[in-house]
Amino acid sequence: MSIIELQDVHVTFHERHKTVEAVRGVSLKIEQGEIFGIVGFSGAGKSTLVRTINLLERPTQGRVLIDGKDITAATGDELRKLRRNIGFVFQSFNLIDNITVGANITFALKAGGVDKAAWHDRTVELLRLVGLDSKIDSYPSSLSGGQKQRVAIARALANNPEILLCDEATSALDLETTEEILALLKRINTQLGITIVFITHQLDVAKQIFDHVAVMEDGQIVEQGETFDVFSAPKHPTTKSLVDRYLGIAIPPQLVPSLPAGTIVELRYRGDGALEPLISDVTRQYGVSINVLHGDVEYFGPKPIGTLIVLVDGPAETLATALNTLKTHVYSYRELDRKQLAQPARGDGQQGEE
Amino acid sequence: MDSTWQILQEHLPQALIDTAYMVVISAVVGVVLGSLVGLLLYLTENRLFHPNHVLNSVVGFIVNAIRSLPFLILLVVLIPVVQALIGDPYTPTGGAIALSVSAVPYFARISESAFSEVDDGIIEACLSTGATTRQVLTGAVLPQARPSFVRGVVLMIISLIGASAMVGTIGAGGIGDMAIQYGYNRYETGVLLVIVVILIVLVQIIQWVGDRRARHLTH
Numbered sequence: 001m002s003i004i005e006l007q008d009v010h011v012t013f014h015e016r017h018k019t020v021e022a023v024r025g026v027s028l029k030i031e032q033g034e035i036f037g038i039v040g041f042s043g044a045g046k047s048t049l050v051r052t053i054n055l056l057e058r059p060t061q062g063r064v065l066i067d068g069k070d071i072t073a074a075t076g077d078e079l080r081k082l083r084r085n086i087g088f089v090f091q092s093f094n095l096i097d098n099i100t101v102g103a104n105i106t107f108a109l110k111a112g113g114v115d116k117a118a119w120h121d122r123t124v125e126l127l128r129l130v131g132l133d134s135k136i137d138s139y140p141s142s143l144s145g146g147q148k149q150r151v152a153i154a155r156a157l158a159n160n161p162e163i164l165l166c167d168e169a170t171s172a173l174d175l176e177t178t179e180e181i182l183a184l185l186k187r188i189n190t191q192l193g194i195t196i197v198f199i200t201h202q203l204d205v206a207k208q209i210f211d212h213v214a215v216m217e218d219g220q221i222v223e224q225g226e227t228f229d230v231f232s233a234p235k236h237p238t239t240k241s242l243v244d245r246y247l248g249i250a251i252p253p254q255l256v257p258s259l260p261a262g263t264i265v266e267l268r269y270r271g272d273g274a275l276e277p278l279i280s281d282v283t284r285q286y287g288v289s290i291n292v293l294h295g296d297v298e299y300f301g302p303k304p305i306g307t308l309i310v311l312v313d314g315p316a317e318t319l320a321t322a323l324n325t326l327k328t329h330v331y332s333y334r335e336l337d338r339k340q341l342a343q344p345a346r347g348d349g350q351q352g353e354e
Numbered sequence: 355m356d357s358t359w360q361i362l363q364e365h366l367p368q369a370l371i372d373t374a375y376m377v378v379i380s381a382v383v384g385v386v387l388g389s390l391v392g393l394l395l396y397l398t399e400n401r402l403f404h405p406n407h408v409l410n411s412v413v414g415f416i417v418n419a420i421r422s423l424p425f426l427i428l429l430v431v432l433i434p435v436v437q438a439l440i441g442d443p444y445t446p447t448g449g450a451i452a453l454s455v456s457a458v459p460y461f462a463r464i465s466e467s468a469f470s471e472v473d474d475g476i477i478e479a480c481l482s483t484g485a486t487t488r489q490v491l492t493g494a495v496l497p498q499a500r501p502s503f504v505r506g507v508v509l510m511i512i513s514l515i516g517a518s519a520m521v522g523t524i525g526a527g528g529i530g531d532m533a534i535q536y537g538y539n540r541y542e543t544g545v546l547l548v549i550v551v552i553l554i555v556l557v558q559i560i561q562w563v564g565d566r567r568a569r570h571l572t573h
């Protein structure tokens with residue numbers, strides 16, 4: 001039995017003059033103890049979808065099951081009890097600024113019906129878990145972004161939830177702090193066995209911690225599976241575009257005019273299979289020259305995905321066959337246009353930032 | 355000069371007491387009932403609590419209706435009501451009742467806006483911990499809204515001091531009454547001057563205390 005199951009979930013917002021179908025028929029299964037990621041561009045409906053899991057947003061159609069139990073219609077005490085079992089971490093931290101860090105945690109304990117006598121010890125314990133027990137009497141405004149998010153995580157864990165929902169929990173943080181928070185979440189996941197659902201548009205985050213990933217576009221899941229599989233062989237255009245933005249490497253445009261003649265090709269390969277043997281084979285067999293212009297390797301979990309940009313030239317009669325051989329041995333093959341390469345960059349970063 | 359001093363000695367203490375009485379009573383009523391009405395408006399407006407468009411509109415309409423009357427007109431309109439309630443409307447108690455009626459909707463709007471300023475994200479985070487509406491209100495909305503709330507109280511007290519002087523124009527007592535009787539009717543410029551100075555100092559002090567308090571509550 002999956003810990004979270006969404007069955008044909010729809011969420012439609014009615015605004016004054018228009019209706020927005022933010023989520024359109026999503027079905028998902030999330031297993032106990034995994035880190036499940038949802039990626040997609042802005043406005044895809046990721047936040048809305050994840051908010052249906054603790055009913056911050058109620059589905060207008062479909063069902064939400066937690067531990068096999070239909071909770072879609074839960075209200076009152078039942079809803080509150082359910083929410084104690086599901087922590088929520090937000091992009092903007094959402095701490096109560098005018099009370100201390102300790103009081104923020106205690107708030108959650110109170111909400112969870114924890115015995116008053118245990119509040120202090122449990123608050124210290126939770127803050128220690130995130131490495132901030134020294135800040136118990138500080139106010140949130142005196143903390144850095146990363147520290148605020150740690151407090152928010154401690155608060156979300158106050159009532160020993162089985163599930164932790166993170167909506168862009170690292171998107172407001174710098175790279176280094178993002179790494180720290182991801183490491184903390186990973187630790188929480190393995191040590192406490194908490195199932196994590198994590199939304200992001202940063203593939204950098206996705207590749208580090210997701211076990212499974214779902215790609216969302218226009219209110220629907222367009223592709224899902226194991227993280228490496230999805231990103232190493234993207235099928236849907238949205239996934240391709242996310243991956244391209246992330247893995248995309250470019251030759252400096254000013255160098256392009258001075259390149260010798262030949263076809264410029266972008267090759268992408270997965271797993272440990274390095275490309276040197278293939279390249280030297282093709283070179284030898286067809287009498288073509290292959291120059292590596294640029295290369296990069298990214299690790300998705302433990303597995304690498306490599307990208308190479310090469311310049312291939314040779315006699316006309318063998319060139320086409322040579323290119324074709326390359327094509328059949330990599331999972332992604334794209335001939336690049338010189339004119340386009342010579343254009344100044346369009347500002348697409350490598351982070352897939354949106 | 356001598357008579358100015360005599361007038362002040364004879365009437366000022368009582369006038370100050372009457373004004374203080376009217377302002378304090380109406381401020382307390384305004385804060386207590388006004389924040390309850392403000393809370394009702396907030397809870398029925400915010401989609402995270404108990405949205406109720408009909409209730410919100412009805413209460414909002416009543417609040418606006420009272421607020422749209424200039425205080426002097428409200429005062430005159432209320433004369434028969436106050437008469438029915440306590441007999442003589444031309445007394446500080448009569449004035450306090452009229453001031454209270456204007457203070458409640460005034461503070462209802464002020465507290466509603468103080469509550470609405472609280473980031474919905476914080477409320478969502480609190481609801482996500484499984485907190486009840488009451489726990490979210492006392493544990494998060496109140497501490498977050500408190501600085502604006504305090505500033506609102508200061509604003510209301512200052513405007514009540516102003517309105518309490520208008521109560522004087524119908525002869526219900528207080529320093530406004532004194533200013534009319536002596537400063538206006540008897541050309542006692544000295545009396546008027548002293549009252550002006552007292553008002554300025556008083557308002558400055560209240561503003562200063564309020565600002566300090568609000569700053570102290572903001573973190």
Ligand SMILES: Nc1ncnc2c1ncn2[C@@H]1O[C@H](COP(=O)(O)OP(=O)(O)OP(=O)(O)O)[C@@H](O)[C@H]1O
Nearest residue numbers: 013015020022041042043044045046047048049201
């Ligand atoms: N409360 C709401 N009322 C009306 N429309 C909403 C509401 N919340 C979300 N929407 C709309 O639903 C769509 C999906 O929004 P959502 O926030 O779920 O996207 P997202 O994938 O999380 O985007 P982002 O990456 O920008 O956070 C958007 O068009 C948004 O404007």
Ligand SMILES: [Mg+2]
Nearest residue numbers: 046047048168
């Ligand atoms: Mg979002």
